[in-house]
Each structure stands twice: as structure tokens, then as C-alpha cells.
Amino acid sequence: MSGNTFGNLFKVVTYGESHGIGLGGVIDGCPAGIELNEGIIQLELDRRKPGSGIAGTARKEADKVKILSGVFEGRTTGTSIGFHIENTDQRSRDYSKIMNVYRPGHADLTYDAKYGVRDYRGGGRSSGRETVSRVAAGAVAQELLRLEGITCNAYTVRIGGIDADIKDPENAYERLFFSPDEDVLEKWEKRIKEVRSDGDTLGGVVEVCIKGVPAGLGEPVFDKLDARLAYALMSVGAVKGVEIGSGCSSADALGSENNDFISEKGFLSNNAGGILGGISSGQDIVVRAYVKPIPSISKEQQTVDSEGKSTEIKIGGRHDICAIPRIVPVLKAMAMLTVADYLLLQRRMK
Amino acid sequence: MSGNTFGNLFKVVTYGESHGIGLGGVIDGCPAGIELNEGIIQLELDRRKPGSGIAGTARKEADKVKILSGVFEGRTTGTSIGFHIENTDQRSRDYSKIMNVYRPGHADLTYDAKYGVRDYRGGGRSSGRETVSRVAAGAVAQELLRLEGITCNAYTVRIGGIDADIKDPENAYERLFFSPDEDVLEKWEKRIKEVRSDGDTLGGVVEVCIKGVPAGLGEPVFDKLDARLAYALMSVGAVKGVEIGSGCSSADALGSENNDFISEKGFLSNNAGGILGGISSGQDIVVRAYVKPIPSISKEQQTVDSEGKSTEIKIGGRHDICAIPRIVPVLKAMAMLTVADYLLLQRRMK
């Protein structure tokens, strides 16, 4: 519980601030013999890269990953894998406007309360920029899962209250906003433009679907697979709700509606989201994250400074309108890291 | 991640099956000098006790806790606290009907897949009965929190789609279903009776509110306080969704609506649920758990046996209609255990 470490057997620790030298991490526990190179990680990083979508920031980061250790002749050696991503666009700015002011919806106030000191440049460690390390680590986890026939997909199912139809999730990564639905794009773009011109921001919902997980992963009673997935997704900044399978709506269903009946050919429905009693059932694992609107709005907001005095703030700068789509590869990475951890744990039980 | 252990500094490991000798646990990390006796724990256990409410099971358990260690002359000594609760009503039954059949919505299939062996008597370790140990441990955490002026409350905000009005949460523990609202009770009772007579079951929603948490608790970036609360609540069987503050609905709000503005007197709203950037802000921490309907219904259900052959099952026995209200003290316990862990962690930073 020292904050910057995730996982138990497939463990990753990350470091880095928004406007520091760079960001990175160390993976401790990746098995030996897995094919790995920088290109494999880069592919996932490029999907998260700022400046690629209509809702995105103007910040341009190359986000080129460098593997520092743990790989020899193209394969993992079983030793710890260090990786680093340089910050190239941390342009020198004037922070005097925000360095002593608590931005609403941000962690400025709480970091000061906790640490008594805060790297105010672009939010420091509390910036969404830290997620670059999550995506890099997730890309390594993905290679491990691939060897077991497990695949993970993530896609946007709602933006600004407008639902997508989950018609074609398989190709979501090729589409704007990682949308599973070509037809919703126009509505989303229109809504985003409206909100942007108002100086406001939007939230949305992302679904993660993991296929090929064998029955038997998960550790009752506390370390249920769904409990760990909830933890993993909720640890991503801006996520305020997490649900598994039919999730929150199951609270309003009858038992006879919500139970998944079973035939000789398998389950007849998947309200459980692929997890029963905290253990995978062999069905697809389906989990959704509810993402709040980006707190950096250019409208005037009432707040206080670090002395507790009233003031107002308008936030300019290179900010996203919506955490989606950039949060999509991050949520996918967290799900993959979680499953990789259980996969290594389960192997030992056999 | 060995499943039966929760927490890092205020750590608890639990054991016990529904129809075994008994259940209990060991708390490793409770500070010395805290007043503790069996009566203090018993108070919380009695609130969770089966057979106390209209939606409850007919099983009668004394649920008397015995402290085995770690307390001397009425105070904790800083050493590990063992506790045990005997099973007194594990009446001998005929399990032949279910021992080879996978009950829909239960963990029978997944336990078999994971372990290759299963204690089929009343669900064994996968039974909700394991939560008795959570509540006992939570009662100890509560004493630690009390010394810091932190209080935790939990109450039912929805059953079967019918919302309570959160008028009087303070007295919820005195009311049927731990309801914050006297007026909703009649509607809930009526709905439960209907569903029971149909042989069906219901779900609901529980809110947990923690007051007095100082600003500064939580560990970015992975061990955010909200991430750990999501993990804690989702680890309770039947919980399928968790949200913080305005939660899932924040995904549909504008940034200007969702941000909590700040005046010299403090925050003007609490959409964040008391947590910013994963760290407590000093506001009330508000989190909700969405609870699925009890899977044990007396209607006929299609399923398979352990050989994979089709069969049908009707579940009789001493089962609840709704996990609420018995899950309410359990969710409260999990929230308290989580905060206790961070409280010990944070002290070290000062």
C-alpha cells in the first residue's frame, strides 16, 4: 500500500511527473521467455498519445519508450524490466497563477494536505500524464496474456449522456473515440464541440471486455477478481464508478431475472459479467468505468488559495475536453495487469 | 493476494465455512492501548445476525464472539488479536440434491473449476456466512477510528427499485432494513412480501458515509482511497457496482456542474464524495454499493451438474429474500477496515 506499486506477482511500480524529466516504471515478476521489444510497448503508447483526437489536448509528446533492463536477445529474462519515457514537451510556463490556488475538482488541496509540498507544474504526479506508465506496463502484461489466449478490448459506450450501440467492439481501436459504433460519432463530435465552445467539459462511460480467461481465476474472499478489477479501474483518475456485468442495474432486478441459467452448451446469459463468487467462470469478463468530466474548465470557478482566501480561477492551457478517448487504453491496461497477476497466482495452484 | 487477508497495516485474515466448526480471524497490526472487549464486538455482530428482519433467513445463530488473544486488562497489547465465533446451528441436512449441481448465480461451478474440490454444505467458504468475521474485525477498527473522531454509518437507500429518502441516516441502525427513512418501510415490506410469495428475490443499494476523516488520507497513484474502498465493498459477495460521491451519474454531468467549488468556509458541494486525486479532502466520504438479488430462489432454474449434464433446481432452505439489511453492517465494516489501514499509514508520514 505504498501507492505507486500495483499487483502482487506481476508487479509494477511507476514514477514520474507531468513536467519532470520523464516517466516510467519497473515490472517485477514478469516470467522469462516472453518476446518483448520497444515496438510492442510503443504500439499501446501510441493509442494513448495526446493530440490524436478531437477531444484531445494540444500537448505534443513523442512518448517514445526505452526498455532499460530485463530483456535479452528479444525475450524477457525473468528479471525486473525497467522502462522510461522522456518528457519532451514540458515547455517552460508561468505557473504563478495556479501554484498557490486550489483548482476545483483537482488534487491540489489534498496533495498539500497530505504532503505539505506539491509539484504544481501541470499537476505533478497527480496529472493524468502518469498513466503513460500504466499503458507501457499493460502492454507487457498483454504479451503474457496472449500466450494464454486471453485478449482484452476496451471501447467507449457513452459520452456526454449519448450512448453508443455496441455493434462492432472488435474494431473500436480503429475508430475515433475508440467507439464500437460508427453511427454515434457524429452526435458525439457535435456534443463535444458545443461543450468546448461553452468552456465546459464532458464525461462518459468505458467498457472493458476480456475474452479467453479460463474458469478458476480469482481468490475468495477478499481478493475476488471483480474486487481487484474495481480497484484497478477506480485507481485511474476521473473514474467515479465501476460495475461488473449487469452491474448497478442488477440491484433493481429479480433473482429469477438476474441469475444466469446454464445449459449443456454453457451459460444462457452473462449478467454476472463472467465472475461468480469472485472467480472467473470462463465467460467474457465485462466491466464498466464511469468517468467524470475533466475538471479543468475555462469557465470562472470559485475557490480558495493555499492560505484559505477566496479567489476565482479560469483554467486555460492544453487540456482535454473529455478524458475519453485517452483513458480507454489506460483502463484496458489496468484490466490486463489485474488478470496477469491472477494468472501467475493461479498457475501455482495446479 | 492470498485471498483471505485484507489490509496492509491494519490487517485481518479470516477463516471458516458456513457449516464448519466456526468462523473467525486474526487482526495483525492493531495498535496497543485501545479499549476492547467481547461486548464491543458483539454489538456489531448482533446487527448482522440472521433471523432479525423480515427479509431474513430462519437460521438461528448465537454468533457469540470469543477473543483469543491480544487483549490484556481490557486493552489491546499491540500483538495479534485472534477471535472465534462458533457455529451452533449447522444442522445436519441432506446435501445430496445440491452437492453435484451448480446453483445458478452461486460460486459452485467456479469453486470446482478453481480448487477441484468444494465444501458443498451451505456453500462452504463462499457462503455469506463468512462476513461474520468481517463484521467482528470491523468492530475493532471502529474503536481505532473512534479515537480519531471518525465515525462510519451505513444505510439502505433502495430495495427492489424503491428509493428511500435519506432524511435521517443517523438513526438508521434503529430502524428495520437500516432505513434512513421511516416512510419507505411500508413500501419495502409490501414489495418483499410479493416477491417472497413468488419464490423470487430482490436486490438494493446501500450507502456508506464516513465522517471525520481528516484531509490527507490516501496513496496515489494506485492506492487511491476511493480505489481501495471500491475494492473493499466489491469484495463483499452480491455487490456488482460501486460508486463514489455523485458516482456513475457524474459521467453525464458537465465539468461546471460536477466540480465542487470552494469558499472560505469550505466546499460548496460534495460531488467528489470526499476524495480528490485519491486523497481525502476532509469532507464526508460517501460511497454506494449496488447489491444483486440473492441467487437462491425457489423457482425452478435450468442448470447443469458437475458432469455437465442438464438438470433443474429449486432451492429451498433457510435463505434470505434480500441481502439487505444483513449486508449493511458488512459494508460498514469493510469501509472502516479500509480507513483504519490508511489512518495507520498516514501517521507515518507526519
Added chain:
Amino acid sequence: MSGNTFGNLFKVVTYGESHGIGLGGVIDGCPAGIELNEGIIQLELDRRKPGSGIAGTARKEADKVKILSGVFEGRTTGTSIGFHIENTDQRSRDYSKIMNVYRPGHADLTYDAKYGVRDYRGGGRSSGRETVSRVAAGAVAQELLRLEGITCNAYTVRIGGIDADIKDPENAYERLFFSPDEDVLEKWEKRIKEVRSDGDTLGGVVEVCIKGVPAGLGEPVFDKLDARLAYALMSVGAVKGVEIGSGCSSADALGSENNDFISEKGFLSNNAGGILGGISSGQDIVVRAYVKPIPSISKEQQTVDSEGKSTEIKIGGRHDICAIPRIVPVLKAMAMLTVADYLLLQRRMK
């Protein structure tokens, strides 16, 4: 690091004080399907039982273990295994002489410094009596190791400066002092009688030998197998030194003497003690623990009371003259728990 928990995957937490209700523990992480019953654990407990040897205490404890969970129809279920051993001989005594006096060589002073409170009855948690839980847990680990063809043996190689000849370690458990040498017994008994009549106490050295560990167990760079064994053995009260293979004496050897050469038939010597670079080599793992004399002597000793005032103390009561032989099964248990942990960890790598 919460003190009462040992291991990561095969994890055990223990509880209990010398003069409390009882002692016990919970094993979290034992795989399913292992044959287990109380008789299997009892066998190891009986070897540690007080009152069995010439150097032993007069305290008579039945030390009957009760399994509380995790076993169904004679086999482990994969869920947590609770066990409890009642204290039956915690006779009511007058503690007024020691409750405010710090006994030299004991933990009285440090427990007071750490916790501000202390269970002074027989040393409370700091008493060697806590090791009964270690031995019970070790007996479960032994069953796991047995399935993999791993066996562990422990025997006394020195008492009071007199060395045994390690002629017949296999039958040490049948012999007084768990001696690998019938001939040394007379000398040891003579030495112990002398020292006892002087009101003094003795120390000694115990060797643990683990056979059948496959090459490849251990986790560089910090969690080397030898590092964890050192931790495990040093965690037993009274152990003041630990060495692997040729150990301390290797510091005085030449590289050409200390290196173990290898032929097609295997290693030609075992100075390394079966571990190279922190990983098992397939040879026997040999580790030794140096045990200080029991601090409870009946000679008069200079000390202070809890107010810091000078006083003198003579310790009577039911005390051992030498931690050996009772510490022997404890050290064996700790070695087995360590190897079991790595065994589960290594399985995941394949």
C-alpha cells in the same frame, strides 16, 4: 511487515500468549487437495512439547491442535485453514515480582518501549510458547513438500560448546536432544546437569537440512532463498546467528577452496549449502542456527524496574535450561514454511 504474518503465497498468521486462552493461526494460501487431519499436525507438535526432555520445563501442556476450517472430507479445500491450541496449564501465579521488573535478556523492556503496555504473565506474546503455532503451520507445509519429494530434517550439532558428530541425522528425531550422534549424549547430559546445579543456562547450534528441493527456487535479487531462510530462522527467539553451507568459515577460505567444482555426475562438494545466487542448485540445502542460552537464570542479576530504579532479580519457575531440543522442530518448521512459499511461487514461472 505487520509482525505476526509469515510468507507470501503460503502465508501464516499466528496469535496467542503464553498464559492466555490459547494459541493458533490461520494459513492462507495452502493449495486444495492435500491430505490433512489433526493427527498429522499433532505429530509435529508432540515433538516440540514441553516436559519431554532432560533440559525441559516442568510445564505440562497437552498441546492438542484443533483444525477450525479449510479441510473437508480429509483434504484441504484451498480456503484458509484455521487452527487452535488451547492453553491448559496456565496456572494462576503471583506475577507481582516480575510485572514491573525488566528481566535481563528478555523482551520486557523493549515491549514496554514499543507498546507502552505488556502482558507480563509468562512473557505474554514474547514467550517461546508462541512457537507452537509455527510448528503447527510447518506441519501443513510439510505435507505440501512431501508431495514434491522434499523432506526436511533438523538436529542438534552443539550444546554448551560440545560438538556432536553428524553420523546419523536421519534418526535424530528418535534420540534425546534430537541428536545425530548417540555418543555425545552422555557429555551433553553431564554438562547440562552441571549448569543446572549452578542455576545457569546453556546455548547450542542446530542444523537444518532440506533434501529434494529442485534447482530453480529463489528470487533474486533481494528475495534470495538463503536471505529468506536467514530471516525465517533468525525470527525464532534466541537465535543470534545464521549461516548457509560452509557459512561463517567460508570468510576465511580461499576461492579455490570454497568453490564447489562440478563434474558430469554433479557437484563435488557443497560449501554453498545448496544455494547459488540466491537460487537452489538441486543440492541439499544446509543451514545452521546459533542459539543463545536461555536468559531465565536462577542466579541473581542486576537490573531495573519499569521506573528505571536499580533492583536485583532471580528467576525461578518452570524454565528450560537450554532452548535445545525444543527449538529444533521450530527451526525445521520455519525452513519448511520458507521452502513451501518458494515452491508455490516457482510453479507460476513454468
Added chain:
Amino acid sequence: MSGNTFGNLFKVVTYGESHGIGLGGVIDGCPAGIELNEGIIQLELDRRKPGSGIAGTARKEADKVKILSGVFEGRTTGTSIGFHIENTDQRSRDYSKIMNVYRPGHADLTYDAKYGVRDYRGGGRSSGRETVSRVAAGAVAQELLRLEGITCNAYTVRIGGIDADIKDPENAYERLFFSPDEDVLEKWEKRIKEVRSDGDTLGGVVEVCIKGVPAGLGEPVFDKLDARLAYALMSVGAVKGVEIGSGCSSADALGSENNDFISEKGFLSNNAGGILGGISSGQDIVVRAYVKPIPSISKEQQTVDSEGKSTEIKIGGRHDICAIPRIVPVLKAMAMLTVADYLLLQRRMK
């Protein structure tokens, strides 16, 4: 137990191979507000640097540390601290002679057994070069300890069987071999020259002394301070034995000789090495590590190749004759990391 991570609250994970791009680590859990810069870390690194002493290797590494995160305006921010040390002298060599041969006393055989793959360039991760990251992390721990008035010193007490007289440990860091004794130097140098000309190598003994540790640090029953120190020191390659206070020799003492009596002015001796019942007593903590001779000797040795076939090997290259003195700052670092971890843990108890 994922190998490359040390500590619980003051946690460090390290990465890097002997002949890779570089080495480094991430510290997760360092409190905010501590003065830190690269110069502070560099000071300790320079003490460990190759090529500085008579027994040293000819490899020339700048070993310049770069802090990547976690420090802002000269102070730690409480977030994770990344650091990196580039490899500058990993000269291209011909490894064909050793890539398929198991060097006696090295981890070649065991790495192959564990991972099925091995970075044979200079030993890869199993090389002593990994300790550069330990020293860097230890330098950060040292700053935390300094604020609490805790200082740590390490010095060589024996080389090749020749004891130093511990006359002046305070200035050992200024002396060749980190010797506490000017007069022994000539003998040590003479012995090393002899052995070098024979193509052989030597071992020795290092003592670590920690002053200013308050009474009350340590966690019974498993996480005793001495148990963790034993683990920490034994995790350093080449260490084969560890002892606390009078250590191994206490096994031959009488209780009346070994007990430390207490007067109103404090303890009258320190056989315990500053730890009683696993908890610090306020006295100096004294621990010794027994270091085996370097296994890389230039004499011919019998061994096998990775196919199991007999062969002979003579090891040339840039190797040390003795792990001392370079291991001295490493052992000091490990002791400091251990105490820092307990210091953070203990704060929470108050």
C-alpha cells in the same frame, strides 16, 4: 516476494544488468519534505565505485546517478523517486568462452535452471553490479534516518583470516578497505598480494553498527528487527553468514555471561547487539556479515557446460580479489533501508 523489491513502507525496486544500458530503481514510500539531490546520492555511490582500492576490479564506471522524479525544489514530494545510473564501460567482449559454461560458485547454473534463459554478459542480473542501486536507495534512506538522529557505519573487521582491531570505526570510511584500524592494513595488503599472485581470492567479515535507533523498533513475532537485518544482509551476494551482537559465539556462553545486566545508567554490556525480543533496546545495533571469497579465480576449475558435459574453466577479466571493500557500503545501505522501513512503521503506532 517478487525478488527485486525490498521493504514494505520505505520500499525500493531495482533493475538493471551488468552489461545492459544501465541500472536504477524506484523508491516508493519516502516521506515528503526531505532534502535530496544527486550530490547526496553520489557521495555514497563514489564509495562503492569500482577501481578505487587495491583489491578492486579494473572496470571504470562513472556511476553518475540521475534522479528522474519525486524531488521538487530540492525536497522530496512524497511521490515515487526514480533514479538511473548509466553503464558506460560495458565494453564489447567475447563471451563465447563462458556463455555455455557454468562458472563454479556463480549463479550461471541456477539462473538457467530457474529461467531457462540467461544474460551471460558479465553475469547479467546476478552480477554484483546490481548493488549500485542498493547503495543509491540506501543514500536516500540515510537522509530520512539523519532527521531522526540515526547514523549507520560499516567497516571491515577481517580479511583472509586476519582480524582488525576495532579501534577507530568512525574514520573507517577514510581508510583503505574501510578499515577501523590503520595498523592492520599492511598485513591485509600483503595477504591480498600473495593470493592475487596465486590466481586465488579471499573473503572477510564486515561489521555494521547503527547508532541512535530509539527503543521500540521491530515487529514481533516474525518481523523481528534482527530477522529483517539478517534477511537484508544475506540478500547481498557472497554473504554466507550473519550474526547479531555476540552472535554465533553466544551459543557457547552461559546465560549468566550472555545476559546484559542493566543499571540505572543503562545496559552494562551489549551481547544482544541492541535487540531484545526482536525490538530495538536503544543500544547500538551491531550486526556482522561473513563474506565468502570471490568465486572468479584464474586457477583452472572443473565444471560442466550447459549440456552437462565436463570441461575446465579459468576466469580472467576485470574481477575483484575480494568483495571487500566494495561490499561495505552495500551492507551499510541494506541496514539503513531496513531501519528506515521500521522507522516509518513505528511512527504509526504512536
